[in-house]
Amino acid sequence: MTQAHQPQHHHTPAPHDPDGDAALAELLDLDAEVLAEQIADITAWLPLTAEPRRIVDLGCGTGAGTFALLDRFPGAHVTAVDTSSEHLERLREKARARGLADRVRTVRADLDEPAWPDLGSPELVWASASMHHMADPPRALRGVHDLVAPGGLFAVVELAGLPRFLPEDAPADRPGLEERCHAAADRFHAEHVPHRGADWGPMLTAAGFALEAERTVTVNIEAAGSGRAATIGRYALASLRRLRGAAAEALSAEDLAALDRLLGAGGPQSIAHRDDLVVRTERSLWAARRA
Template identity: 50%
Template sequence: MTSSASHAHHHGPGHHHEHGHGQAGTGEDDALAVVLDLDAEIFAPYLDAVTRRVADLAGDGVTHVVDLGSGTGTGTFALLERFPHARVTAVDSSPALLARLLDAARAQGRGDRVRTLETDAGAGLAGIADADLVWASASLHHMDDPAAALDGVRAALRPGGLVAVAELDGMPRFLPDDAVAGRPGLEARCREALDGLHAEQMPHMGADWGAMLAAAGLLVEDDRTERLELHAPLPAGVGRYAHVVLDRIRGALDGRADPADLAALGTLLDGGPADVRHRDDLVVRSTRRLWVARRPAETVKG
């Protein structure tokens, strides 16, 4: 999923995540890229299944796909693979991430199938009016005005074209309840504090996208929720993934959570025996939801 993980709010990977608030070449872009790429690696089977479902609904003849909030290109490359005759327009507000994506596409010999559009998607998709599919993974909840953004998506779609909105319920969970002795329920409390932060800073996270898609004059054809749970033997990279995500969470909650909980979280990140990179009791849990909607042949909004 394309990921939109948060620059400013450190809300986990999939917030795949508000690409585009960092400056080109910043360390924050690099840190975000690590989160997005690890998330894509860990949940690759889910992304494969989701793009297959979208392709089934899209049918034959898909030639132009838009990846809205493209980040490091997870969605872009999955869509290039799924739709071998399509070109993809990668849309993001981070020039550094777009440059990284385009370099990767050229290295794969796919540069001629990818173009980039640096813009805030909330301002519309200038110059796009023929898209067969718009893919928006964990990006819409970052928009100041998602209703306006969806109006722009509808305008970018050809009649009969699809939009796929993929979202997740915040940070993935990794830890057993007793991960740190004397601090049972540590991850649940951190999650609650993070949810409070998100409610302040991203009021559209957790929105009813089905209703918003319908309000934009689009016909919802699919709405499915999957609760993913990965147990041992875990994919390679889970320990590092957990470390990067929990470290970003610790930074986001500095001054907002119980100092004892932040200290306990630190013991899972400091290279000691409890460090998540060395543990064998991690379980990765994440809830992900997909909506797919179609622009009618004739759309009258209202």
């Protein structure tokens, strides 16, 4: 998920990330395209007692969750909230292109601020890959508890990190490179995004929610024969570029050079030209109800 993934979808900016919001928006769009089936499955899993009419998507990014929810609940309207005006504009463009503009409202807001904007009283609040970016998660969770309608549901979708794509013995000159990159990025994120990978169940309970369900979604999509090899190649390229930003300072010169060869979009060793990519990731889900 997401799915991200990555805004409130406030992904902490990685060092050496010259493209900022534009690069993240591309990654979020590719994540939504590649994992569309999994995101739809998550929306179908939600333990709802009735179809929601009002939904809030906290940290909506470019709209992966927003549009999955609109598809799943054809009578619903979604308020999409994010810190990035660029991402919200991209979401609005998609809504117009899909004929859904009348069912989407966008709100630019930083949910780390003590006062939240008026987001109505939704029956469902969705937060995908956004809660771990909050500076004070317990306070944010209490804010969501006060926001959601009595009896309403709060769905938290989190990911352990960026997906993996390469075989363990790749690339040939630096086997295991991807795992070393992830290990370096994990150390970076442990300092800058300490709540990534947290167990949100106890925190949801402490905020006053009744935890109803938990689930882990395991993703394993082989690019070869999927009909989406080119898209998965672009997804892998965008993901590893973002991974480089968090890992670069901790990598050896040899690993960094090998990574840059993978990231060369036109080079013979580019990841975009490999035919052995597999998207491997996990999404953790919590569904909690306000009494």
